[in-house]
Amino acid sequence: MKATAIAQTNIAFIKYWGKKDELLKIPQNGSISMNLSNLNTTTTVEFNNSLSADYVEIENLNDEKSVLKIVAHLDLIRNLAKIKYKAKVKSKNNFPSGTGLSSSASGFAALTVAACAASGLSLNEKELSIIARQGSGSACRSIPDGFVEWFSKNGSESSYAKSIYPPDYWNICDVVAIVSNEKKETSSTAGQTLAKMSPFYKKRLSMIATKIKIIKKLIKEKKFKEFGELCEAEALEMHAVMLTSNPPLIYWQPETLRLMKQIRKWRTDGLFDAYFTINTGQDVHVLCLEKDASAIKDRLSSIDYVKEIIVNKPSYGTRLIEKPLF
Ligand code: PMV
Numbered sequence: 548m549k550a551t552a553i554a555q556t557n558i559a560f561i562k563y564w565g566k567k568d569e570l571l572k573i574p575q576n577g578s579i580s581m582n583l584s585n586l587n588t589t590t591t592v593e594f595n596n597s598l599s600a601d602y603v604e605i606e607n608l609n610d611e612k613s614v615l616k617i618v619a620h621l622d623l624i625r626n627l628a629k630i631k632y633k634a635k636v637k638s639k640n641n642f643p644s645g646t647g648l649s650s651s652a653s654g655f656a657a658l659t660v661a662a663c664a665a666s667g668l669s670l671n672e673k674e675l676s677i678i679a680r681q682g683s684g685s686a687c688r689s690i691p692d693g694f695v696e697w698f699s700k701n702g703s704e705s706s707y708a709k710s711i712y713p714p715d716y717w718n719i720c721d722v723v724a725i726v727s728n729e730k731k732e733t734s735s736t737a738g739q740t741l742a743k744m745s746p747f748y749k750k751r752l753s754m755i756a757t758k759i760k761i762i763k764k765l766i767k768e769k770k771f772k773e774f775g776e777l778c779e780a781e782a783l784e785m786h787a788v789m790l791t792s793n794p795p796l797i798y799w800q801p802e803t804l805r806l807m808k809q810i811r812k813w814r815t816d817g818l819f820d821a822y823f824t825i826n827t828g829q830d831v832h833v834l835c836l837e838k839d840a841s842a843i844k845d846r847l848s849s850i851d852y853v854k855e856i857i858v859n860k861p862s863y864g865t866r867l868i869e870k871p872l873f
Contacts, residue, residue: 548632549593550664551872554656554865555582556642556649557688558721558824558832560778561755561762562785563697565742572684573706575742576755577699579762580688582714583721583859588653590638591872592621592661598633605654606639620658620682627678628666636662637872642857643728649826651735655682656689656865664867675865676707683736692864694766696759714861717769718837724847725830725855726802733796735827741792748788775822775834782824789827800829802852807831809850819843 557580565575601621603614621634638657644650659679663670670678672691680687681703688695691710694717700706742748758781765774789796803825810823810833821835821843835843840858847853 548595548665548667549591549871550661551589551591551868551870552657552660552664552865553587553589553868554653554660554689555584555862556586556588556653557582557685557695558649558859559685559688559826560774560824561758561781562826563684564785564788565739565748565752566684567699567701568703569740571703571706572680573701573703574684574697574699576752577759578688578697579711579759579766580685580695580697581719581721582689582693582695582862582864583723584714584862585857585859586642586648586653586723588638588640588650588657589868589870589872590636590654590657590661592658592665593635593873594625594630594632594665595635596632598635601633601636603636604638605636607644616682617658620655621662623678623681624659624662624666624668628663628668630666634662634665635873639872643725648723648725648828648830649685651683652685652689655679655686658682659686660690660865660867672864673707673709676709677703679865680706680708690864693861695864696763710864711763712766714863717766717861719771719861720835720837720840721859722833722835722840722843722847723830723857723859724806724833724853725857726806726852727800727829728854729800729829731798731828733798733827738789738792738796738827741794741796742788744793745788745791747791751784751788771836772820775820778824778834779822786825798827798829799825803829803831805852806850813846818846
């Protein structure tokens with residue numbers, strides 16, 4: 548009873564921030580995202596009746612809190628599969644975790660698909676998305692392919708993610724610029740509980756449904772300029788809620804802000820149609836058309852505070868693979 552899965556992380560164009568139900572991780576609002584081709588987690592899970600405890604090995608991350616979250620997720624899957632066997636889990640990311648690159652999204656998507664298969668459960672994409680969501684909200688969006696919508700309905704069974712377009716629908720890229728390897732001080736789980744403290748949060752929620760409609764139309768019509776402008780404004784709006792929570796959440800580093808201003812300058816100078824978006828961390832996602840990705844990568848390489856650059860295309864969702872990690 549061993550299985551291995553690979554999951555890509557995802558970047559949200561319209562973001563999820565704040566939950567209706569903390570335990571089930573039902574979001575206050577819907578969101579729209581894209582899976583990222585070069586940021587992934589591979590996880591092998593084996594359920595074995597000779598094990599007396601769960602054994603979890605995650606490359607570069609072995610804090611007790613993360614391990615407890617993984618064991619709780621295994622418990623959820625064991626309950627569904629009606630098995631009691633303990634598990635061995637080994638997982639590795641091809642990128643640094645905890646800097647805003649959403650390792651929890653790819654992490655819980657890979658864990659869900661590997662553990663469900665290893666436990667003998669045979670589930671459809673919607674069911675897998677619902678389970679992944681309970682590990683980490685945004686993980687539900689890494690299950691389906693390409694461009695994805697996550698619904699914010701009330702019950703657990705209605706809050707899942709679905710593909711709206713396959714990966715090859717639109718040649719856009721997300722060029723990720725890592726500006727620091729410092730771990731964030733506040734996890735997104737902790738940060739999300741503060742969202743309602745912001746005086747702007749209610750206003751944000753009242754505008755989200757319209758924003759989702761608009762972004763879906765812009766993706767449908769492949770209007771990159773308007774799409775990029777909306778993504779950038781959306782990231783700033785989410786960070787405005789974070790900055791005005793109590794206590795305030797400042798996920799940016801000075802380099803983050805420098806790069807945000809640089810990207811805007813590239814536009815005003817007529818160099819590239821590039822737009823930023825940022826999650827809970829300091830790293831910057833540069834959204835661009837594929838034709839500009841390599842020139843943007845070169846530009847970023849010449850900036851001294853940019854430590855690493857990862858070019859991503861839209862990607863498939865989570866799938867089982869034949870190469871186990873043990
Ligand atoms: O799923 P979490 O708890 O890692 O939250 C992710 C939140 C953001 O990345 C900031 C936004 C999003 O929609 O991905």
